[in-house]
Amino acid sequence: MSTLLEVSGVSVTFDGFRAINNLSFQIGNAELRAVIGPNGAGKTTFMDIVTGKTRPDEGRVIWGEKSVSLLRMSEATIAQAGIGRKFQKPTVFEDQSVQENLLMALKNKRGWLGVLFYRPSKGDLEKVEELAAEIGLKDELTRKSGELSHGQKQWLEIGMLLAQEPRLLLVDEPAAGMTPQEREHTTDILVQAAKTRAVVVVEHDMEFVRRLNCKVTVLHEGSVLAEGSLDHVTSNQDVIDVYLGR
Amino acid sequence: MERSFVAKNPSVLVFLAILSLFTLGVTVLSEGFGIGVISTSFVKTLGKTLCLCLIAVAMDLVWGFTGILSLGHFAFFGLGGYMIGMWLMYERTRLIVVESLSQAEIPPTSSEVVDAIGTQIFGVVGSSEFPLIWAFSDSLFLQLVLVVLVPGLLALIFGWLAFRSRVTGVYLSILTQAMTLALALYLFQNDSGLRGNNGLSGLQNLPGVTVSQDVVSIWFLWASALALGLGYLLAAWVVSGKFGSVIRGIRDNEARVRFLGYSVEVYKLAVFTLTACIAAIAGALYYPQAGIINPEEMAPIASIYLAVWVAIGGRGRLYGAVIGAAFVSLLSTWFTGGQAPDIPLGFYTIKWVDWWQVLLGVSFVLVTLFAPQGIGGLFDLWTNRRAPQRHGAALGPDESALREKEATE
Numbered sequence: 001m002s003t004l005l006e007v008s009g010v011s012v013t014f015d016g017f018r019a020i021n022n023l024s025f026q027i028g029n030a031e032l033r034a035v036i037g038p039n040g041a042g043k044t045t046f047m048d049i050v051t052g053k054t055r056p057d058e059g060r061v062i063w064g065e066k067s068v069s070l071l072r073m074s075e076a077t078i079a080q081a082g083i084g085r086k087f088q089k090p091t092v093f094e095d096q097s098v099q100e101n102l103l104m105a106l107k108n109k110r111g112w113l114g115v116l117f118y119r120p121s122k123g124d125l126e127k128v129e130e131l132a133a134e135i136g137l138k139d140e141l142t143r144k145s146g147e148l149s150h151g152q153k154q155w156l157e158i159g160m161l162l163a164q165e166p167r168l169l170l171v172d173e174p175a176a177g178m179t180p181q182e183r184e185h186t187t188d189i190l191v192q193a194a195k196t197r198a199v200v201v202v203e204h205d206m207e208f209v210r211r212l213n214c215k216v217t218v219l220h221e222g223s224v225l226a227e228g229s230l231d232h233v234t235s236n237q238d239v240i241d242v243y244l245g246r
Numbered sequence: 247m248e249r250s251f252v253a254k255n256p257s258v259l260v261f262l263a264i265l266s267l268f269t270l271g272v273t274v275l276s277e278g279f280g281i282g283v284i285s286t287s288f289v290k291t292l293g294k295t296l297c298l299c300l301i302a303v304a305m306d307l308v309w310g311f312t313g314i315l316s317l318g319h320f321a322f323f324g325l326g327g328y329m330i331g332m333w334l335m336y337e338r339t340r341l342i343v344v345e346s347l348s349q350a351e352i353p354p355t356s357s358e359v360v361d362a363i364g365t366q367i368f369g370v371v372g373s374s375e376f377p378l379i380w381a382f383s384d385s386l387f388l389q390l391v392l393v394v395l396v397p398g399l400l401a402l403i404f405g406w407l408a409f410r411s412r413v414t415g416v417y418l419s420i421l422t423q424a425m426t427l428a429l430a431l432y433l434f435q436n437d438s439g440l441r442g443n444n445g446l447s448g449l450q451n452l453p454g455v456t457v458s459q460d461v462v463s464i465w466f467l468w469a470s471a472l473a474l475g476l477g478y479l480l481a482a483w484v485v486s487g488k489f490g491s492v493i494r495g496i497r498d499n500e501a502r503v504r505f506l507g508y509s510v511e512v513y514k515l516a517v518f519t520l521t522a523c524i525a526a527i528a529g530a531l532y533y534p535q536a537g538i539i540n541p542e543e544m545a546p547i548a549s550i551y552l553a554v555w556v557a558i559g560g561r562g563r564l565y566g567a568v569i570g571a572a573f574v575s576l577l578s579t580w581f582t583g584g585q586a587p588d589i590p591l592g593f594y595t596i597k598w599v600d601w602w603q604v605l606l607g608v609s610f611v612l613v614t615l616f617a618p619q620g621i622g623g624l625f626d627l628w629t630n631r632r633a634p635q636r637h638g639a640a641l642g643p644d645e646s647a648l649r650e651k652e653a654t655e
Contacts, residue, residue, distance in 0.1 A: 051505060079507035091502045093495045104491045110507045112516045116489045164506065 002065070004029050004198050005050065005083075005168055010059030011222075012045060019045045020056065021222035027168070032194035034209045034230075035202045037219035038243050043202045044088070046219070047170050051085050052078040064167075080110055084166030088173045090153035094146030098137050098156060101145050102128045105160035128163070134189070135159040151182045158189055169199040175208045187211045206230075218243065251486060258482045261565055262475055269471040276467075278460035289463040290535045291579060295572055296470035297532035298555075300477045302571035303564055304521035304528070305552050307481050310561030311490065312517045313497030315415075318422030319525045320548035321429050322397035326526030327533030327543070328433075329396055331446035332380060333389035334534060337453035339366045340384070370444050377439030393530045394523045401522030402515065409511040409518075414500070423546045433541035445540025449533055466535045473531055474568075477524050481564055484520075493517060554610050559620050566622025573621065578602065 007025040011018065020042045027033055037043055048054035050061060052075040061070040063081060070078055079085075092101050103120055106127060120128075132138045135155040140148065145156055154174060161169055171190065175183045190212065193199055203209050209216060209230060216233050218225045220242050226233040233239050252259055274280040276289050284292075301323050308314050343362040347354040354362075365374040382388035408421055436442035452462060484490065495503040496510055504510050533539040552571075559570015580586055581602035589596040598605075613620055 053501075074509070075501075075504040076507050076509040079505050085505050087502070091499055093491070093498055093502070095494060095498055096491055100491045103488060104495060105506055110509070112489070112509075112513050115492060115508075116484065116487070118488045120488075160506070 002029055003027070004031075004064065006060075006062040007046075007050065008060050008062075010049060010056045010061065012049065012054060012056045019222055020049065023059070023219075023223050025217065025224065027198045027200060029167070029198060030194065030196060032191065032199045032212060032214040033201070034212055034214055034216045035200060035219060036204070036206075036209060036216060036243070037225070040221075041219040042222040043219055044172065045222075047085060047172060047200075047202065050078075050168075050170060051075060051083060076110070079164070079166075082165075082167035083170065084161040084164045084168070085170045086157050086161050086172055086174060088176065090150065090157050092145045092148075092153050092156050092160070094144065096145060097142050098132065098145050098148070099128055099141045101156060101160055102131055102163050105163040107163065107165040131159045131163055134162070136185070151178045154178060154182075154186070155189075158186070162189075162193060167197050169193060169197060171199065171201045173203055174201065175203065175205060183208060184211075251483065255482050255486055257563075257565055258479065261478055261568070265471055265475050265478075269468060272467060273464055276460070276464050278458070278462075278464045286460045286463050289467055291576075293463065293467040293470045293535045294532050295575055296467070296474045297528045297535070298575050299568040299571045300470070300474045300528035300531075301525045301552060302555050302559070302567040303474070303477050303481050304524040305556045306561055306564055306567035307484065307524075308517055308521040309553065309556060310563070310567065311485050311497060312493040312514060313500075314514060314518060315419045315553065316422045316518065316521075317419045317546065317549045317553060318426040319521065319552055321426035321544050322401060322522040322525040323529035323532070323548075324539065324541075324544040325397040325400065325429075326393045326529030327539045328440060328446065329389055329393040329526070330530040331449050331533055331539050332383040332440075333386050334449045334451075334453065335367060335446050336363065336380070336383040337386070338448060338451055339363045341453055342366070368441065371436040371442050373437075379439050390530075393526055397526035398519055398523045401519045405515045405518040409514045412511075423549070426544050426549055427546050430541045430544040430546075433544070440541075443540055443542070445538055445542075446533075447538040449539065450535065450537035452534070463535070466531065470531045470535075473527055477527070478564060478568070481524075485564070489513075554606065557610060557620060558613050560622025561620065563622045563625075565625075566620050569621050574606070578606070581605070 003026050005025075005027050007023060010020055010023045012020040023042070023046065025046070035043055035046070045054060049056050050070065052070060052073055055071065062068070063070050063083075068081075070081075070083075073081070093104070096104075103124065106124055108118065108124070109115065129138065129141070132141055135158060137148075137152060137156060137159065140152070145153065148156060154177070158171075158174065161171075174186050174190065178186060187208065190199055190201060194214070201209075201212060203212075213230075215228065216230050217227045218233050218236075218239050220238075225242065226236045226239050272284060272289060272292055275283040277284070277286050278289075301319060305316070305319055308316050308319070340359065340363050343359055343366060344354075347359065347362065360376070361374065364376050368374055368376075376383075382392065404422075404425055408418055413421060432438055433440055434443050440446065450459060450462070455462065485493070492503060492508055492513055495506075495508075496513060500510055503513075551574075555570040555574045556567045557570070558574055559568065560566025581598045584599060586598040586602075588598065617623055619626065
């Protein structure tokens with residue numbers, strides 16, 4: 001399996017606090033990975049670095065077959081290169097309809113002139129409907145997304161991510177605030193998505209991680225503490241000490 | 247699902263119909279073309295108001311839709327006025343000079359004519375040389391191009407510098423205020439080449455046109471109405487499609503749009519520059535009706551008024567901006583023109599000329615606090631457009647917190 005994203009030796013310091021300390025991480029083309037760790041372990045900062053929001057002090061972030069460095073690219077170009085991100089808090093555009101949200105995310109030209117003259121083609125509208133069906137929002141297409149329930153917003157955001165057709169999906173606590181049934185559905189969507197692309201899930205909830213049934217990376221104080229199957233890492237003494245034991 | 251532009255935006259048709267009826271009505275009642283009920287000076291006021299409505303549409307596009315609170319758009323408005331004013335003044339002075347020199351026994355050379363024009367125009371600031379920026383002032387076509395080009399270029403450069411550094415919010419507003427103030431202060435100088443604080447005057451007289459102002463005022467009313475109609479149509483079209491989605495997204499959550507792969511800075515720059523050009527066109531139509539332009543027009547307060555109009559009218563909807571600009575500026579004309587009756591309180595008399603600003607300020611605060619949708623929000627009573635009802639919002643930050651929907655069921 002070839003490597004899609006390679007993070008090596010990355011460190012970030014915020015006002016003297018080392019949020020990320022010599023972190024290295026790799027993920028393949030079609031792989032599901034869970035990242036766990038206690039609060040302040042650097043999970044969100046890790047995502048910020050990959051998506052270009054935060055510049056690391058040192059280290060390399062290499063992307064794709066052509067091995068381009070992500071460090072010099074802006075957030076928008078990184079997103080165009082194929083990295084999608086879902087935030088912890090559902091961030092959909094509440095003032096706009098579900099359809100508008102999905103159309104905006106749909107993989108298409110991102111330049112301002114192209115967007116100005118863009119009118120949705122039949123194929124695009126069908127794609128949006130398919131996606132809406134997948135995330136259970138088919139009947140809500142014309143509703144303003146601000147009217148949706150918390151769980152529905154989470155799904156809409158996942159749907160927007162899928163619409164972007166990214167090669168790497170970064171998902172921050174997707175199941176937060178969801179009912180057990182909604183969690184199950186979310187698990188299905190993520191597992192399904194990981195068949196064709198790389199998916200990184202940051203999650204606190206062990207039960208959710210267990211259901212994902214994938215390789216797990218444990219972060220602690222900004223670096224990787226352990227990596228492997230869930231059973232492997234949960235039996236690791238270091239992990240028990242810093243995370244599970246508490 | 248896919249419907250025509252008009253079907254999706256019925257308000258555009260309604261707006262254009264009202265605008266046409268208004269223009270027709272004023273024409274019929276005017277002195278120039280109709281029965282003379284409306285005085286020519288009031289026709290000019292109405293024509294100027296249409297121009298203010300046009301810049302309000304631009305302001306709504308940049309603030310109400312894109313979320314950039316620019317407090318400098320009157321700089322572009324003024325620059326547009328200056329650009330057309332240069333040609334108007336040059337050409338009219340040239341006609342007068344040629345006329346008077348033709349009495350001489352020896353026909354004047356072209357350089358003598360130009361020198362005489364220079365003396366006429368710049369005598370007031372103690373100069374007779376044409377500054378470099380007047381190089382194209384003899385050509386109507388080129389000056390019309392400059393009406394859009396100069397403010398557009400200024401907006402492009404300013405916006406590029408500001409947005410690239412990710413200056414947002416109140417800091418950007420302050421920067422735009424600084425821009426318009428700097429421009430005004432520069433133009434106040436006599437050697438800026440635009441006649442300092444005298445500004446350009448006599449702009450109401452169109453060179454080579456012999457008909458009276460009664461007729462000219464109606465021409466400008468038509469031109470202003472046409473510009474407003476086209477500008478409104480353009481703005482409605484821009485915000486109707488995916489571009490509109492993206493800029494409203496930028497207004498509501500800039501970072502999220504960035505992570506969708508849209509280059510936020512480029513979009514902001516495009517909107518900022520486009521609205522600067524619209525503002526410039528509005529200015530180029532406004533000042534020939536006002537007759538005079540001077541740097542005072544670009545004072546920071548003018549752009550703040552613009553924001554107040556849009557806020558009172560209702561930002562985020564184009565007709566709201568038009569209503570706000572028309573309503574507040576006409577009311578302002580009424581109050582400051584001394585037509586509003588004074589209110590004697592016995593110990594003190596409220597003179598509206600002095601107190602109008604206070605009234606405006608108070609109503610701005612009240613609208614912001616209690617009716618953030620502005621006057622345009624009244625239309626929501628007809629249609630069922632409402633703010634999103636956040637059903638299902640968590641009632642507390644914890645995962646187990648009841649959701650609104652559960653709680654009400």
